[in-house]
Amino acid sequence: MAVHESSLGFRHGPKTILNEKTLVVVFMSKDAYxxxxxxxxxxxxxxxxxxxxxxVVDEKEDEELKNLANWTIDVNKTDTGLNNDFSLALLYVIFAQVLALKKSIELGITPDNPSPEGRVNRVVQGVTIYPWN
Incomplete structure (x- = not known):
């Protein structure tokens, strides 16, 4: 199961499902607050x-976070900092997609055909598109 939650919202429920098989990924914000x-x-x-x-996935290395997390991923190796979370999110998506791909392969799930028995299709089938009024 994959769940997205804010740092504050995570405490109010999703945190209760953590166990020894859980991997938590925290994407650090650029916004100071x-x-x-x-x-x-x-x-x-x-x-x-x-x-x-x-x-912990962050723009640049942070020594405190490096000491707290099992792994840290720094996505910007250039000398130039990014201006906002939108720019940072584009780099975070690359990490998330690669992690999902590698985990799928590890679990024997073929990413290009996630449901060989046909329950899930790459192109949605059987859905009626109704006129928008």
Whole structure:
């Protein structure tokens, strides 16, 4: 199962499903205010005894986060910083897509044909498109 949640919202339910097979990925914000909450959830996950594993994906290396997470991924190796979260998100998507692809292959799920028995189709079938009034 894959779930998206904000750093604050994660505490109110999704955190309860963590176990030794769970991988939590925290995509760090560039916005200074939002980032404080992201750092808080990383600290919490690193110190609350959760058996899950933690990946922190950030623009640049952050020594504190590196010490808290099981793995850190720095997506911008250039000297130029990015201006906003939108620009950063484009790099984060690349990481997320590669992680999903590699995990699918590891689990024996063929990404180009996720449902060989035909329950899920690459092109949606059997859906009626009704006129919009």
């Amino acid at each position: 939002t980032r404080k909450y992201d750092v808080d959830i990383v600290r919490e996950l690193a110190t609350d005894g959760s058996p899950s594993k933690l990946i």
